[in-house]
Amino acid sequence: MQLRMTNQREMILRELKKSKGHLTADELYERVKKYMPRISLATVYRNLEILSDVKMIRKLEISGRQKRFDSELEDHDHIYCVECQRIDNLDIGQKHVELPVGDTHGYTITGRRLEVTGLCPKCQEKIKKTSTKKSRGVAKMGCGSKKCTLNDKQKEVLEAMNKCDGPSASKDIAAAVGKEAKQISCQITALKKKGYIDSPVRCKYEITSEGKTALKA
Amino acid sequence: MQLRMTNQREMILRELKKSKGHLTADELYERVKKYMPRISLATVYRNLEILSDVKMIRKLEISGRQKRFDSELEDHDHIYCVECQRIDNLDIGQKHVELPVGDTHGYTITGRRLEVTGLCPKCQEKIKKTSTKKSRGVAKMGCGSKKCTLNDKQKEVLEAMNKCDGPSASKDIAAAVGKEAKQISCQITALKKKGYIDSPVRCKYEITSEGKTALKA
DNA sequence: CAGTAAATAATAATCTTTCGCAAGTCAAGA
DNA sequence: TCTTGACTTGCGAAAGATTATTATTTACTG
Ligand SMILES: [Mn+2]
Ligand SMILES: [Mn+2]
Ligand SMILES: [Zn+2]
Ligand SMILES: [Zn+2]
Numbered sequence: 001m002q003l004r005m006t007n008q009r010e011m012i013l014r015e016l017k018k019s020k021g022h023l024t025a026d027e028l029y030e031r032v033k034k035y036m037p038r039i040s041l042a043t044v045y046r047n048l049e050i051l052s053d054v055k056m057i058r059k060l061e062i063s064g065r066q067k068r069f070d071s072e073l074e075d076h077d078h079i080y081c082v083e084c085q086r087i088d089n090l091d092i093g094q095k096h097v098e099l100p101v102g103d104t105h106g107y108t109i110t111g112r113r114l115e116v117t118g119l120c121p122k123c124q125e126k127i128k129k130t131s132t133k134k135s136r137g138v139a140k141m142g143c144g145s146k147k148c149t150l151n152d153k154q155k156e157v158l159e160a161m162n163k164c165d166g167p168s169a170s171k172d173i174a175a176a177v178g179k180e181a182k183q184i185s186c187q188i189t190a191l192k193k194k195g196y197i198d199s200p201v202r203c204k205y206e207i208t209s210e211g212k213t214a215l216k217a
Numbered sequence: 218m219q220l221r222m223t224n225q226r227e228m229i230l231r232e233l234k235k236s237k238g239h240l241t242a243d244e245l246y247e248r249v250k251k252y253m254p255r256i257s258l259a260t261v262y263r264n265l266e267i268l269s270d271v272k273m274i275r276k277l278e279i280s281g282r283q284k285r286f287d288s289e290l291e292d293h294d295h296i297y298c299v300e301c302q303r304i305d306n307l308d309i310g311q312k313h314v315e316l317p318v319g320d321t322h323g324y325t326i327t328g329r330r331l332e333v334t335g336l337c338p339k340c341q342e343k344i345k346k347t348s349t350k351k352s353r354g355v356a357k358m359g360c361g362s363k364k365c366t367l368n369d370k371q372k373e374v375l376e377a378m379n380k381c382d383g384p385s386a387s388k389d390i391a392a393a394v395g396k397e398a399k400q401i402s403c404q405i406t407a408l409k410k411k412g413y414i415d416s417p418v419r420c421k422y423e424i425t426s427e428g429k430t431a432l433k434a
Numbered sequence: 435c436a437g438t439a440a441a442t443a444a445t446a447a448t449c450t451t452t453c454g455c456a457a458g459t460c461a462a463g464a
Numbered sequence: 465t466c467t468t469g470a471c472t473t474g475c476g477a478a479a480g481a482t483t484a485t486t487a488t489t490t491a492c493t494g
Contacts, residue, residue: 004460004471025451040474045451047472063278064482066450079324088322105305107296107335113280114331118324151485170438186486189439203438221440221491242482257443262482264441283481368455387468402469403456420464420468 003054008032008039009047013056013071022060022068022078022087060087062115077113081120083127090116150196150214157187158196158211167204220271225249225256226264230273230288239277239285239295239304279304279332294330298337300344307333367413367431374404375413375428384421 003009015031016023023031029044048069052059058070060078068087079090119127150158160176161168174184188205191197196211232248233240240248246261265286269276275287279297285304296307336344367375377393378385387405391398405422408414413428 002471006459006472008473038474040476042452042475043473049452061281063280063282064284067281079321079326081324082327088324090321104296104307104333104335106338107298107305107333108341109296109333109335110299111334112332113334115329116321116324116326117328117330118321118326121323124325183487185438186488190486199439219440219492223441223491225442255443257445259444259483260442266483398468400456406469406471407455416469 003050008036008043009051011036011039012044012047013051016057016069017071020071022070024066024068026066028069062087077115079116079118081123082117083119083123086120088120090114153183154187154191155215157184158191158207158215161197161205161207162212162215167200167206169203170205173205220267225253225260226268228253228256229261229264230268233274233286234288237288239287241283241285243283245286277304278330294333296333296335298340299334300336300340303337305337307331367411370400371404371408372432374401375408375424375432378414378422378424379429379432384417384423386420387422390422 011032012028015028019028019031025045025048026041028048029039029041032039032044048057048059048067051057052069055073058073060068060070062068062080065085072089077090078087080087156177157173160173164172164176170184170188173188174180177184188197191211192199192205194210194214196208196214197205198208199205228249229245232245236245236248242262242265243258245265246256246258249256249261265274265276265284268274269286272290275290277285277287277295279285279295282302289306294307295304297304373394374390377390381389381393387401388398390405391401394401405414408428409416409422411427411431413425413431414422415425416422
């Protein structure tokens with residue numbers, strides 16, 4: 001099988017080299033689209049796969065996140081930010097870390113990969129500023145959490161809470177809305193998860209400033 | 218936030234420990250389902266995430282494949298088979314490979330991951346036996362390629378070819394089907410890719426035995 | 435034992451990646 | 465020169481893995 005250097009393939013390769021970074025397929029797609037508006041995302045994926053198979057580029061696969069592609073072919077490792085997904089080259093003292101491998105369970109070794117994780121400078125700053133709420137926050141790859149819309153019930157509850165002053169019990173909120181406490185509990189959980197209400201004391205809830213702005217929208 | 222030890226969570230933890238392996242969420246799901254038939258896959262995912270957040274288990278994120286979970290908490294690295302996805306513990310001489318990191322681009326380092334890739338003993342055997350066809354074959358994570366169904370057009374073309382004896386030109390096949398040669402060319406390509414037809418001579422095609430059995434099904 | 439917050443089941447949604455198809459290109463052979 | 469077929473592309477759809485939503489249930493705390 002022989003490869004052809006099509007315009008699309010050439011453009012993809014050029015843009016990847018130009019960027020000097022570690023781009024995802026869709027980042028590259030966005031860039032290439034500026035010059036070739038009709039190119040398809042599948043073409044970008046296809047070519048990145050082919051180009052890395054023939055070792056014209058490198059594919060970086062880090063579990064639980066998007067694949068990234070690297071135009072630098074020399075053997076090098078990477079460091080990535082656990083917060084913002086950014087990836088940088090890692091300059092290690094020696095070029096190749098020697099592995100004093102003991103028991104390999106009978107495997108024939110074909111390669112090795114070293115990944116270092118950390119917090120990038122920007123994210124360190126960010127963490128300093130907002131060191132208030134600490135959730136179990138982890139990098140998610142599924143549904144993007146852009147969706148913070150309120151449904152009707154939630155809006156109703158939030159509006160009721162906005163009228164209360166000071167922290168109120170869920171029982172009181174239920175009464176204000178005119179529904180059963182059990183039905184309200186779900187909404188409270190959802191609202192808290194979205195950051196629109198807060199629980200300063202156990203069993204008491206209060207609307208947050210985020211909640212107030214969300215109501216206006 | 219406090220954690221509760223629910224039956225589900227306990228069972229998940231127990232099964233993971235029992236296995237001593239490196240299971241994926243759905244492998245674990247299958248095992249737990251034997252005891253709790255009504256448990257949901259999302260519960261398994263949720264608990265594995267939580268349990269690894271509180272460091273009761275370890276999450277293994279290995280390039281380009283499903284996350285796996287490990288009940289062994291001690292710091293250790295892994296070796297995996299590029300062929301069959303199997304993962305084993307890697308026993309390195311020293312417990313911890315020291316990293317002489319030079320330029321870290323301002324990152325605060327939080328961890329490191331060393332992956333060694335190889336061929337497991339079983340796959341070495343397998344490769345020896347079947348060293349015939351070599352494709353660009355790479356590990357895919359997307360659609361499994363179990364689908365080799367024929368569509369109507371392909372079936373029509375294949376049936377026409379079955380009636381011919383000996384290799385025939387695509388022009389003749391097109392005539393037999395009663396369509397334009399250009400329309401047929403695609404089908405021929407697809408059929409050849411699936412192994413249902415073969416081209417013994419340039420520009421001549423012939424149905425294969427696989428193609429004949431596919432027609433009967 | 436009651437009240438509350440955390441967890442569950444079921445299902446839908448989301449995101450990334452790949453596949454199938456029909457149509458286009460182009461260089462080499464008839 | 466004309467054909468042919470391997471290699472490509474764009475499009476749409478599908479698959480695979482993981483997470484979100486929500487009503488309901490359950491485990492803790494006091
Ligand atoms: Mn790099
Ligand atoms: Mn292990
Ligand atoms: Zn960052
Ligand atoms: Zn193997």
